[in-house]
Amino acid sequence: MLGRGLGAGPTPAGVYGRIEIGLGFGDCRGDVTFDRTMRGKGDTMKRSAILGILFVTLALLGGSTAVLAQDGGFEYIGSKKCKKCHLKLYKSWEATAMASTFEVLKPDVRVEEKTAAGLDPAADYTTDENCISCHVTGYGKPGGFVDIETTPTLVGVGCESCHGPGGTYTQDGYMTRDNKEYVKADLVAVGLVDTVGEEQCIQCHNADSPFVGDDFVFDFEANKSEGIHESHPLKYQH
Ligand code: HEC
Ligand code: HEC
Ligand code: HEC
Numbered sequence: 001m002l003g004r005g006l007g008a009g010p011t012p013a014g015v016y017g018r019i020e021i022g023l024g025f026g027d028c029r030g031d032v033t034f035d036r037t038m039r040g041k042g043d044t045m046k047r048s049a050i051l052g053i054l055f056v057t058l059a060l061l062g063g064s065t066a067v068l069a070q071d072g073g074f075e076y077i078g079s080k081k082c083k084k085c086h087l088k089l090y091k092s093w094e095a096t097a098m099a100s101t102f103e104v105l106k107p108d109v110r111v112e113e114k115t116a117a118g119l120d121p122a123a124d125y126t127t128d129e130n131c132i133s134c135h136v137t138g139y140g141k142p143g144g145f146v147d148i149e150t151t152p153t154l155v156g157v158g159c160e161s162c163h164g165p166g167g168t169y170t171q172d173g174y175m176t177r178d179n180k181e182y183v184k185a186d187l188v189a190v191g192l193v194d195t196v197g198e199e200q201c202i203q204c205h206n207a208d209s210p211f212v213g214d215d216f217v218f219d220f221e222a223n224k225s226e227g228i229h230e231s232h233p234l235k236y237q238h
């Protein structure tokens with residue numbers, strides 16, 4: 001069946017229940033909060049050093065800009081790093097099914113659904129290469145998920161799965177408390193996804209999922225306001 005939405009799909013909402021968050025712009029007043037302790041001098045120096053190394057690396061990679069443009073080449077850092085400035089969105093994201101979807105790879109979770117899909121419900125799929133890429137953040141990419149011991153903060157579909165790897169756009173001069181009116185294009189040039197759309201979703205919402213048929217087509221319109229964090233209008237000009 002073409003254009004089938006998840007809501008209309010064969011799978012029940014599952015143990016986490018369906019989370020429905022409208023993209024309403026009600027009385028929200030922006031979301032950015034700042035922890036005053038977060039930018040010590042040492043931190044700034046470390047960042048400059050990292051930036052320096054990055055620029056050298058980028059210069060060396062000069063010949064392969066096509067690769068950089070395609071999947072960025074920028075480092076994944078994990079959703080916890082976004083939390084200090086985006087606390088409300090973080091909490092809202094944390095409550096979504098996608099945030100905790102690493103859990104469903106564990107044995108004895110979603111037994112009925114796995115059985116119906118021809119999988120072994122007693123098996124541990126948390127290290128299975130055929131599964132984890134869509135249930136974690138940045139698998140196989142720089143700074144991305146390796147395994148649960150090495151990269152525990154990259155389980156689930158994190159902020160960067162949709163917004164792009166944050167290793168560079170969260171550095172000084174980009175998206176920081178001193179630069180709240182950053183120029184968005186500067187951030188997009190270093191890994192921020194301009195507008196999260198269908199292209200981000202279909203990295204995972206495609207026929208490679210064992211829970212959908214070969215003819216599966218992701219219905220972005222039907223799914224874009226479901227399952228994602230709530231939305232708060234930005235406060236500043238970009
Ligand atoms: C191409 C990306 C992709 C791969 C590979 C993938 N999944 Fe998923 N998985 C998804 C998506 C997207 C969903 C949610 C909607 C759907 O079923 O397509 C999902 C849903 C699930 C669910 C919840 C099903 C339900 O109805 O509650 C389980 C359990 C799961 N996957 C386990 C696995 C296991 C085990 C593997 C490996 C054998 C795997 N997934 C491989 C993308 C993927
Ligand atoms: C990195 C992989 C990945 C990306 C990117 C991704 N998803 Fe998902 N999505 C999943 C997986 C895995 C699940 C299954 C969650 C579960 O049931 O454990 C899921 C579940 C969902 C659900 C069902 C949530 C629920 O509450 O039952 C919706 C709706 C959804 N995704 C929409 C989207 C949209 C819209 C986008 C793009 C803006 C997107 N997803 C991007 C992997 C992904
Ligand atoms: C499944 C995909 C997905 C994930 C995961 C996700 N977002 Fe979003 N986010 C969106 C979409 C879609 C929009 C609206 C379109 C846009 O602005 O690109 C959005 C918008 C935003 C905005 C703009 C303001 C607003 O509220 O609309 C911010 C800031 C943001 N997200 C931060 C985060 C942070 C921080 C996390 C992790 C805690 C996160 N997002 C996780 C999809 C996602």
Ligand code: HEC
Nearest residue numbers: 032081082085159163166175176177180184234235236238
């Ligand atoms: C040091 C603080 C800080 C950190 C850390 C941070 N952000 Fe932001 N972010 C901001 C500020 C400030 C804005 C602009 C807010 C506004 O205009 O209301 C913003 C805006 C955004 C936007 C909207 C982009 C636009 O202009 O359309 C997205 C998406 C976003 N952040 C995602 C993330 C993600 C993902 C992470 C973690 C990888 C992250 N942020 C970490 C401070 C931060």
